[in-house]
Amino acid sequence: MKRELKHLTLVMSGYNKTDARPSTFILIGIPGLETVHIWISIPFCVVYLLALLGNCSLLFIIKTDSSLHEPMYLFLCMLAVADLVVCTTAVPKLLSLFWFHDGEIRFEACLTQVFLIHSFSTMESGFFLAMAFDRYVAICKPLRHSAILTHAVIGGMGLAIVLRGIALLSPHPFLLYWLPYCRTNIVSHTYCEFMALIKIACAETRICKAYSLIVAFLTGGVDFILIICSYILILHTVFQLPSKEARLKSLGTCGSHVCIILVSYTPAFFSFLTHRFGHHVAPHVHIFIANIYLLVPPMMNPIIYGVKTKRIWDRFLKFFSFPNPLD
Template identity: 55%
Template structure:
């Protein structure tokens, strides 16, 4: 009996965790939830629109657009994994999350981030081939190659994050089950354990170096080669066009990696940064890239922009909206 009690004391796994939101800003959480909800709605609408515009049209079945579809799918799933629960915490004070559900959320958040990083790397390679080896573009980046890259991204993200739930299960949570965060982030869950977490920390650092660091280095090399090739072009117009095709991808890379790197480094080295600042920025890291990705590509890609205008024109959305406003403004009965 004593042995069993000692075992329970040495290893305690809570049935649920409590996600307490943003400590110190409890009174402001409701007001913060409003822009978060708007951002989530824009994320769903924007990425769904990208899929609905690109997938049915065979003319869009090219590497760059297929990569955009993969990016939109990842963003939709990643947002659905976190944002609804965050809004439930802010709106309904629903802070409980089952132990296994927390591990599942943790797995999906980080594995999907790795998948997105892989797709961004593939998109950088796509731009490199298009600009530096245009004659070999279709042979190098065929549809079968895109499928292989998509499968590789899924396998890479899943395999790298597969050990995380098992490593967390071996920890003891004898002090508290309260997570000072809005979602189950890897280090946020590891930090509240009362046993040695060295293996978990080393694992997290190793995965970050093998994925984020390697991908950033490869993307930098790709764009260095692109810049070198662009400046060798004789025509100023050709240089401008080549860099214009890269601009959306560069913007997406910046809004994807900068918040991710900030969140990663503040967890390990930013001990002087207030906790609520770190949590807010971690939430923005989840919300901002999925929302802005379709906006950036929709605004900067001529073919997508033309398709959006065509869709709106054919469905007479503008004319219907204008007619509705005319009725409302000219008919006083509508206000009764």
């Protein structure tokens, strides 16, 4: 009861029915699960801390070990930075909501959150594609790998991915800024998400939805298709190798990349499709998966690469002075 009264007070103080642009939005968390928010926050907090520790350790290890300054590891660094931005943009406010019932967020801060989460998620997809290209060159054109993927080319690819994310996702906050919100400023979500805000606008939003759909296809959709194409070419090359050992060794170098693609794209596609087409999916299921998408991949990516890549694992154990159990 106290929580509902607090929400009502925030709504009355930060929103006017006659004002098409409220000064604040009110995030309500996961609808239907308000009574267990505090329990949900515990694993969310643990996962977030593991994501911070894992990605920061990964960045430190690769930066301080010159032998790891190779294309795959440099792209992994870029992915780690994007992961840190995405989860740090959303989780502190989420924990504030769950722990202190502080769901109020300024209008401008909400739009900033939309831009950062969506643009850096798009960059993550681009880095997955860059890593797939690295695996394609390493396996299909091994003698030209160092000549093709020079540091200048790697930097150019990283810059192109960043600029693509900024250019295609910059219109999102402006589209939301121009929409009127004359019915409510209560957002049924744990963070400011583009489609969640679209749903509470009191205007025609077909153009906004269409633009969002096109951007999603031009980024995540096209990236995923190109990743699939690269692995088809990789498999074609691998199965032409003369020995079973050579085939297994080549496929082993792709194992970590395949794992993080599955971990990242599965909840991303589920969240995207249910927001636009899954009208019969319970809201708490969709929002919970949307949070999993922001939290689990940033935690799992450094773990997968750290454990499955012996050079990173050895460097990690050496840094913390642990004996390697594999030796």
